[in-house]
Amino acid sequence: MTLNAFYFLSFLAIMSAIMVVLSKNPVYSVLYLIITFFCIAGHYTLMNAQFLAIVHIIVYAGAIMVLFLYVIMLLNLNKESEPHKSNVLKFAATICAGLIMLVLIGSLKGTENMLQQQPAAADIGLVKTLGKVMFTEFLLPFEITSVLLLAAMVGAVMLGKPESR
């Protein structure tokens, strides 16, 4: 049952990831990417990491993809007449990605016996456990993250302002 859900979610995630790359219209790419993100959230739920699944949906599907869609609509990019690379370059890109896949397969093959194949505890991804770790062991990085978000906000507003001299 769990294995079937894993296969289904993986298939959907990989197919829609490929469609992100191949679809001509940027708006369709964003929508396929949202499907991929929901599949990854499903994987998190499958691994009993409920907190991260919810945060993933809120942050990615809720905030980041809306930002992408908003920018695409703002720039009026929803026409299909966007530039494409020549076929030689596309072929070279596919070969390069295939080589990277080959390297990853070569380095990961044979590690199955080294890995622990069954999860140890089921309550590692719950809000209680994560909150305890985050607010004791990782308190300083958590606070620094707020400074990072503030800096990003100021930077985005500064960049988005029209130039006035």
Next chain:
Amino acid sequence: MVKTVPLDYYLWLAAALFTIGVLGVLYRRNAIIIFMCIELMLNAVNLLLVAFSTYLNDASGQVFVFFIMAVAAAEVAVGLAILVMMYRNTKSVDINILNRLKW
């Protein structure tokens, strides 16, 4: 809840998603699509971190994923602002136009 998915399946899935992200960066010329493929690569790594964290019984990995999400949100905000800036100056999001540093 007894899980039957072996850990190496997640390794393969994350490797595939990461490769698709790399392919998208190399394949397309639209800067927004390239940006989305970078998000895809980040998510592949996140998935692997969560998988290892769950199977090795260490909650630090999931906290780390949480921080990666915060960094990704900041990156997207600044990156899209730069893209809007670039579109305002060149009227295009084609990355081949951005070659002025070459001369």
